[in-house]
Amino acid sequence: MASLTSVTGIIFANMHDSTITDLTKVRTMGSVPFGARYRLIDFPLSNMVNSGISSVGVITKSNYQSLLDHLGSGGSWDLSRKASRLRLLPPYGNAANSYTQGGLYRGRLEALANVIRFIENASSDYIVMSDCNVIVNIDFKKVLEFHVKKDADITVVYGRGSYTSEELKTKTILNINQDDLVYDVLLRPETISVSTNKGSESAAGEIPAAVNSSMNMYVMSKNFLLDIVKESASRSLYSFEVDIMQRRCNELKIFGYKYDGYYSQIDSMITYIKANMELMDFDTRMKVFDPNRPIYTKVRDEAPAKYGLQACVTNSLIADGCVIEGSVENCVLFRGVKVGKNSVIKNSIIMQDTVINEKCEMNYIVADKDVMVGSYRTVMGTVDYPVFVGKGDSV
Secondary structure, eight states: OOOGGGEEEEEESSTTGGGGHHHHSSSOGGGOEETTTEETTHHHHHHHHHTTOOEEEEEOOSSOHHHHHHHTTSGGGTOOOSSSOEEEEOTTTTTTSSSOOOSSOSSHHHHHHHTHHHHHHOOOSEEEEEOSOEEEOOOHHHHHHHHHHHTOSEEEEEEEEOOOHHHHTTOEEEEEOTTSBEEEEEESOSOOOGGGSTTOOOOTTSOOSOEEEEEEEEEEEHHHHHHHHHHHHHTTOOOHIIIIIITTTTTSOEEEEEOOSOEEEOOSHHHHHHHHHGGGSHHHHHHHTOTTSOOOOOOOOOOOOEEOTTOEEESOEEOTTOEEOSEEESOEEOTTOEEOTTOEEESOEEOTTOEEOTTOEEESEEEOTTOEEOTTOEEEOOSSSOEEEOTTOBO
């Protein structure tokens, strides 16, 4: 069994940017705010640190200024070290190497080719790769043990869930036999039939009770990863899911590790809002923010939230630095948000340093950072069609 000190982590900060474009116009997927005081990258990064992985590379692509500010030197995750530490890997970093001409990558394989020197120089036997779009608290030690036990080429972490045909369009569906071997991979299917989901009694074309959805987390040996990256670069291949997972599924030993705990996969504004709102439930919150496996984030020293005499707050997450003088119900308020007197805010996500003045009424709103809402404003969305207010905008 390999020691976790011989594992290097790689996080893709920009994968899935196109799924929530409203929030990723000015930032990467990894730096999207979540849960009142966190960023999405906090979850894979904390999972790796809690699993004993002390060397982590973060692959960026564009709009990563806020990510750099958030991560800093990695001190908040105890990764500010001399040897094993956090490394930020921007594009264009290896334009002169023999595997890629550098630049903005098209897919995961090109991104890895751009940082191949980082992989080659890693003093580890195994690589754990993760995207930033899954809210989960997972122990990678167990995944690595499974990988070694199965003598796998690739281990992919998956969860089992039910999805509508619209939700399936954003998923990677894995068909797995009783020995945990992946025998088929479907990329963003519109329907799932019996032939591709054994054990279901659904008619062809119908959505089965549950399918195996990839959580975009992979484990493989360092040497195996280097081989497939170099080979793919020489063939101008760039998609890990298409060119490796799907096309070489029956050639390689690809195993699926089933994660049975809570997770939420963010692939639309609806799922982003849902994932935030699910944190209102105590049991869910304790599964995500397990005190034995904490989720770390950048510390911003603020005064505690302040509540006025007329304030009324129910079933909401309120971060430090907020000033609440109105009514807040079923909301997530980030640091420094101000809600004026006689304002009523419901079912909304209000991000950092947004100011809502007096006598406003807001429902099903996602307000980005530094929004200014004037007095006597009414903004209404619905659960299926929430209203988004961009960063720094005024209403």
